[in-house]
Amino acid sequence: MRQKLQLLRLQHNTVFSRSICWTITLICYLATAIYVIHLRSLQHTVTAVPTSKLLLTNYVASIASAMKVNGIACKDLFSSSHNVVNKLNASQRHIGTPITDIEYVDLASKCSRFQKTRGYIMLSLTEEEEEFPLAYSLLVYKDLEMVERLLRAIYRPQNYYCVHVDQKSTVEFYSGMSAIVSCFPNVFLTSVRISVRWGTFSVLEPELLCMKELWRYPKWKYFINLTGQEFALKTNFELVRILKAFNGAIDVSTWRKRINFDRWNNTTPPFGIKPMKGPVHIVVHREFVNYVLNNSTAAALLKWTKSTKVPDETFFATLNANPQLGIKGTYLEPEMTVNRPYIARCKIRKWMANETCAGRYVRGVCILSTGDLPRLGKAREMFANKFFLNEDRLVIGCLEEKLFNDTRDEFIGTKYVDTSYYSQLDFVKNQVT
Numbered sequence: 183m184r185q186k187l188q189l190l191r192l193q194h195n196t197v198f199s200r201s202i203c204w205t206i207t208l209i210c211y212l213a214t215a216i217y218v219i220h221l222r223s224l225q226h227t228v229t230a231v232p233t234s235k236l237l238l239t240n241y242v243a244s245i246a247s248a249m250k251v252n253g254i255a256c257k258d259l260f261s262s263s264h265n266v267v268n269k270l271n272a273s274q275r276h277i278g279t280p281i282t283d284i285e286y287v288d289l290a291s292k293c294s295r296f297q298k299t300r301g302y303i304m305l306s307l308t309e310e311e312e313e314f315p316l317a318y319s320l321l322v323y324k325d326l327e328m329v330e331r332l333l334r335a336i337y338r339p340q341n342y343y344c345v346h347v348d349q350k351s352t353v354e355f356y357s358g359m360s361a362i363v364s365c366f367p368n369v370f371l372t373s374v375r376i377s378v379r380w381g382t383f384s385v386l387e388p389e390l391l392c393m394k395e396l397w398r399y400p401k402w403k404y405f406i407n408l409t410g411q412e413f414a415l416k417t418n419f420e421l422v423r424i425l426k427a428f429n430g431a432i433d434v435s436t437w438r439k440r441i442n443f444d445r446w447n448n449t450t451p452p453f454g455i456k457p458m459k460g461p462v463h464i465v466v467h468r469e470f471v472n473y474v475l476n477n478s479t480a481a482a483l484l485k486w487t488k489s490t491k492v493p494d495e496t497f498f499a500t501l502n503a504n505p506q507l508g509i510k511g512t513y514l515e516p517e518m519t520v521n522r523p524y525i526a527r528c529k530i531r532k533w534m535a536n537e538t539c540a541g542r543y544v545r546g547v548c549i550l551s552t553g554d555l556p557r558l559g560k561a562r563e564m565f566a567n568k569f570f571l572n573e574d575r576l577v578i579g580c581l582e583e584k585l586f587n588d589t590r591d592e593f594i595g596t597k598y599v600d601t602s603y604y605s606q607l608d609f610v611k612n613q614v615t
């Protein structure tokens with residue numbers, strides 16, 4: 183009992199001293215932000231002049247230090263063997279105080295405070311990122327803290343975020359999510375909410391809804407879809423560089439070997455289109471989204487997929503595997519896809535003999551945990567799927583720490599982003615132009 187009390191007191195003290203640190207940090211970067219915005223309003227071009235570069239550096243560094251996991255050497259966990267990871271005990275994996283869904287209503291009631299205390303990056307940082315906005319759809323259902331930490335990791339003022347809250351979500355979740363969304367002009371909820379059921383058209387529907395609503399914003403270059411149980415492995419700067427290295431290609435994987443023809447009920451798509459199956463995560467450019475929303479061939483294909491099982495695994499993969507449609511950026515060699523690398527997601531499945539999962543599998547998908555950090559730290563993929571915050575909070579803490587460190591180091595120029603791997607990818611070299 184006494185031990186427990188001491189532990190509580192200890193936690194309380196850490197929280198307290200941390201909040202002092204935070205306050206100082208925050209004042210510092212608030213001042214920085216105001217000054218930078220002021221500087222930027224004076225100049226038309228944002229080429230970082232020495233002073234503003236220095237201020238921005240401090241701003242980014244302050245966020246990186248606020249994301250430091252206290253008392254744990256994340257750096258070692260990224261490089262360590264299983265022994266070190268196994269020595270971690272349960273309390274270390276549950277590091278930090280969970281935030282309940284309903285607490286977010288209060289937290290986000292004062293937006294500027296919310297942005298600051300949660301460490302959102304409220305500046306584009308580089309011209310290169312500013313000129314290459316991204317559009318995201320986020321299909322979310324539960325565990326708001328995980329969703330919010332994902333949003334924080336990918337948030338930049340120049341990007342757009344369409345959030346679909348499942349109709350089955352709790353009132354607390356929805357209220358919390360709405361409160362967060364109202365704090366950012368470029369984050370919005372879909373006008374319609376759908377009850378998403380695996381294997382049905384309802385999985386595809388919110389995606390199409392988001393594409394439609396995002397289309398209103400003219401500037402974004404690529405569309406990425408995410409769920410609330412995923413996390414970023416790359417900084418915004420890296421995503422921009424990788425997508426530029428794609429050179430117009432899209433990343434929609436195709437699994438010729440794993441097709442289950444019974445899903446299609448012995449029917450074939452219209453116009454001699456060859457059906458294809460693929461995983462559900464996509465990274466596609468603006469023209470592809472336009473084709474999906476506007477072209478009558480796409481509409482006919484969509485109508486056909488509606489009559490099949492698990493349509494979401496067919497629709498985009500099929501569009502990507504029919505080069506005769508002439509959709510720019512799609513794959514020229516769909517017959518050759520055996521083990522094509524897939525950049526959108528790191529998702530370890532049970533049937534991938536080659537990969538190991540440090541924790542357990544749920545419906546054949548690895549629930550990533552602290553023991554997977556060495557794999558995640560070296561990953562080429564943009565995002566990882568999937569995480570359960572209530573089972574392992576440390577893995578997210580360490581990924582955040584690395585992500586914000588990388589943001590800082592790329593900004594000051596001590597970390598170089600090498601995209602040669604991406605520009606040499608088969609689907610990049612063999613695309614419809």
Ligand SMILES: *[C@@H]1O[C@H](CO)[C@@H](O)[C@H](O)[C@H]1NC(C)=O
Nearest residue numbers: 250256257260580583584587
């Ligand atoms: C992040 O940067 C801090 C400060 O430089 C350093 O102490 C920490 O080990 C770094 N974390 C990782 C995961 O690289």
Ligand SMILES: *[C@@H]1O[C@H](CO)[C@@H](O)[C@H](O)[C@H]1NC(C)=O
Nearest residue numbers: 253269270271272273274275
């Ligand atoms: C867990 O690890 C922490 C930090 O190393 C330590 O203080 C605590 O006593 C450990 N708890 C258990 C139950 O082993």
Ligand SMILES: *[C@@H]1O[C@H](CO)[C@@H](O)[C@H](O)[C@H]1NC(C)=O
Nearest residue numbers: 445446447448488489490491
């Ligand atoms: C498959 O086709 C049969 C016969 O056309 C039809 O009755 C059945 O509803 C179809 N099943 C699905 C899942 O579309």
Ligand SMILES: *[C@@H]1O[C@H](CO)[C@@H](O)[C@H](O)[C@H]1NC(C)=O
Nearest residue numbers: 394397471472473475476477
């Ligand atoms: C569809 O075509 C119309 C007319 O050309 C155009 O205004 C619109 O931007 C296109 N894209 C979408 C998604 O509506």
Ligand SMILES: *[C@@H]1O[C@H](CO)[C@@H](O)[C@H](O)[C@H]1NC(C)=O
Nearest residue numbers: 386389407408409462463494
């Ligand atoms: C991405 O889009 C596909 C196609 O609509 C959908 O099946 C899938 O569920 C989406 N994935 C995520 C992670 O939202």
Ligand SMILES: *[C@@H]1O[C@H](CO)[C@@H](O)[C@H](O)[C@H]1NC(C)=O
Nearest residue numbers: 477478479480506507508509
């Ligand atoms: C629709 O797609 C088909 C096949 O890709 C193409 O031939 C046609 O020109 C497109 N139609 C429009 C209006 O863009």
Ligand SMILES: *[C@@H]1O[C@H](CO)[C@@H](O)[C@H](O)[C@H]1NC(C)=O
Nearest residue numbers: 521534535536537538557560
């Ligand atoms: C998977 O196997 C291939 C070929 O055997 C190898 O090149 C690759 O490094 C392996 N990947 C992992 C993560 O072990």
